[in-house]
Structures are given as structure tokens and as C-alpha cells.
Amino acid sequence: MSLFDTSKIIRIPLRGAKIEYYPQFFGGDEAQELFDELYQNTPWIEEDIKIFGKTYKQPRLTAFYADNDINYSYSTITMTPIPFTPLLNTIKTRVENATESKFSSCLMNLYRDGKDSNGWHADNENSLGKNPVIASISLGEERMFHLKHKRIKGLTKKVNLEHGSMLVMKDETQHNWLHQIAKTTKPIGKRINLTFRLLK
Numbered sequence: 734m735s736l737f738d739t740s741k742i743i744r745i746p747l748r749g750a751k752i753e754y755y756p757q758f759f760g761g762d763e764a765q766e767l768f769d770e771l772y773q774n775t776p777w778i779e780e781d782i783k784i785f786g787k788t789y790k791q792p793r794l795t796a797f798y799a800d801n802d803i804n805y806s807y808s809t810i811t812m813t814p815i816p817f818t819p820l821l822n823t824i825k826t827r828v829e830n831a832t833e834s835k836f837s838s839c840l841m842n843l844y845r846d847g848k849d850s851n852g853w854h855a856d857n858e859n860s861l862g863k864n865p866v867i868a869s870i871s872l873g874e875e876r877m878f879h880l881k882h883k884r885i886k887g888l889t890k891k892v893n894l895e896h897g898s899m900l901v902m903k904d905e906t907q908h909n910w911l912h913q914i915a916k917t918t919k920p921i922g923k924r925i926n927l928t929f930r931l932l933k
Contacts, residue, residue, distance in 0.1 A: 737755055737758050737831050739831075741755070741756060741757075742754070742755055743755075743756065745890065745892065747880070747890055747906075747910065748882070748885070748888065748909070749882070749905050749906075749908070749909035749910070750880075750902070750904070750905065750906040750909055750910050751902070751903045751904040751905070751906060752880075752892075752900065752901065752902050752903075752906060753900070753901045753903075754892060754898065754899075754900050754901075755831065755898060755899040755900075755901070756895055756897075756898050757895070757897050757898065758831070758870065758897055758898055758899035759870075759872075759897040760897060761896070761897065763897070764872055764896050764897030765896075767820075767824070767872055768872040768873050768896075768925055770820060771820075771841070771872065771925050771927075772843070772873075772923065772925060774818075775796045775841060775843070776796055776815070777794035777795070777796055777843050778794060778795060778796065779791060779794050779795075780795060780810050780812075781810075782808055782809055782810060783809040791810070792848065792849045792850050792851075792916075793842050793843060793844050793845070793849040793850070793851065794842070794843040794845065795812070795840065795841060795842055795843070796815065796840075796841045797812035797813070797814050797815065797838065797839070797840050797841070798814055798815050798816070798817050798818070798821055798838065798839045798841070799814030799815075799816075799817070799837055799838035799839070799932070800816070800817050800822075800837055800838075801814070801837055801838075801932075802814065803837070803838070803860070803932045805838060805840065805858075805860065805930075805932060806858065806860070807854075807858055808854075812840070814838060817839070821839055821927075824839075824870070824927065825839065825929060828868045828870070828899065828929050831899070832866060832868050832901055834866040834868070834903075834931070835931055836866075836868065836929040836930060836931050837930070837931050837932050838929070838930050838931075838932050839927050839928065839929050839930075840927075840928045840930065841925065841926065841927050841928070842925070842926040842928070843923065843924075843925055844873075844874070844876065844914065844923065844924040844925075844926070845923055846920075846921060846922070846923070847916060847917035847918060847919050847920070847921045848916055849916075850913070850914055850915055850916040851913055851914040852913055853881070853911045853912070853913045854911060854912070854913065855883075855907045855908075855910065855911050855912070856902070856907050856928075856930070857907040857908065860932045860933060861907075861930060861931070861932065861933065862931070862933045864903065864904050864905060864907075864908075865903075865907060865930060865931065866901065866902070866903045866931070867901070867902045867903070867906075867907075867928060867929070867930055868899060868900075868901045868928070868929040869894075869899065869900045869901070869902075869926060869927070869928045869929075870898075870899050870926065870927040870928075870929075871894040871895065871896065871897070871898050871899070871900070871924065871925075871926055872896060872897065872924065872925040872926075872927070873896060873922060873923050873924040873925050874896075874921045874922040874923060874924040875893055875894060875895055875896060875921075875924075876893075876894050876914050876917075876921075876924050877891050877892070877893055877894070877914070877915065877917075878891065878892040878893070878894050878900065878912060878913075878914060879891055879912060879913050879914070879915055880892070880910050880911070880912045881910065881911050881912075882909060882910055882911075883908075883909055883910065883911060884909075914926075
């Protein structure tokens with residue numbers, strides 16, 4: 734895996750946030766190989782989630798990997814980690830080198846089509862610490878990443894997450910901004926998202 738040219742990093746100017754976008758962090762052929770390998774060999778599960786006392790199937794498939802035995806909890810879900818595979822360790826090392834950050838876990842999401850989504854939220858669980866660095870790899874179909882400020886109405890941003898790209902959120906981003914992958918009626922294919930975090 735080749736090193737990313739840092740001159741191609743796009744810094745997204747947002748108030749109270751630090752977000753960097755790495756287009757083609759993995760090149761086309763390499764990104765497709767990663768997608769195929771992860772899609773076929775990941776033990777995907779469909780978690781139940783409770784909303785206002787009712788139980789629904791989460792609108793995407795997930796898998797959670799870590800280099801320790803620390804569970805990850807968000808919303809009403811608690812995930813027990815699977816040990817990192819050699820492939821995920823290789824990806825993690827490359828992400829760590831590019832971001833100059835350390836990560837202990839990877840939450841993977843499989844969006845099967847435009848009906849699969851992730852609602853408005855911030856990655857601000859106590860287990861992530863005060864100003865977490867979140868590195869998100871996108872493989873497969875492009876999806877729009879929506880951001881909105883928590884307190885300033887109308888302050889929004891959209892980023893098109895391309896095949897093979899990486900989006901990094903750091904510093905005060907999670908304190909001030911929410912993000913989501915919204916549903917779409919467009920006929921689109923599958924997308925895999927790998928979100929690297931350091932659980933404390």
C-alpha cells in the first residue's frame with residue numbers, strides 16, 4: 734500500500750471543527766480489492782435498536798473490531814469486539830501513519846442500498862475522550878455526508894464521500910457538529926465504511 738500524497742488533503746473550513754478529506758486515499762483498483770475482500774469476509778450483523786420504547790432493525794449491517802476486549806456502546810447498542818484481521822491491521826497502520834494518530838478499534842458499516850442510513854449524531858461517547866480523532870474510510874458507492882451545527886441554525890455542510898476516500902474529524906468537531914448518512918431514493922449500490930477510533 735503506497736503512502737498518500739499529503740498535498741492532496743482537502744481541509745474543510747467549518748466553525749468550531751477540524752475536518753480533513755483525503756480523496757483517493759486508496760487508489761481505484763486497491764479500493765475495489767479492499768471492498769470485495771471486506772464485503773465477502775466480514776461477519777456482518779444487523780443489530781436491534783430501541784427508539785422511544787420500540788425495537789427496530791438498524792438500517793445497515795455492522796461489525797466491530799479492536800485490538801483489545803473493550804466493548805463499544807452507542808445509542809442502545811453494545812458491541813463486543815472481534816480481533817483485528819491482518820488486513821484490517823494493515824489498513825489501520827496506514828491510517829495511523831497518515832493521520833499521526835493511534836486507533837484501537839474499527840466500527841464497520843455496510844450500507845446495502847439507498848434505504849440504509851445513519852441518523853444525526855455526534856461521536857461523543859465518554860469512551861472516546863474529550864476531543865476524539867475519528868478516521869472514516871469509504872469503499873464502494875458514493876454517499877453524501879451531511880453535517881449541521883448543533884447550535885447555529887442553518888449552518889450546514891455536505892461532503893461527497895468517494896470510493897477509496899478518507900474523512901478525518903478531530904479537535905472540537907464532535908462538540909459542535911452532528912453528522913449523518915441520509916437515506917436516498919436514488920438507485921445506488923453497496924458502500925462499506927470503516928471508522929477508526931481510540932477507545933479509552
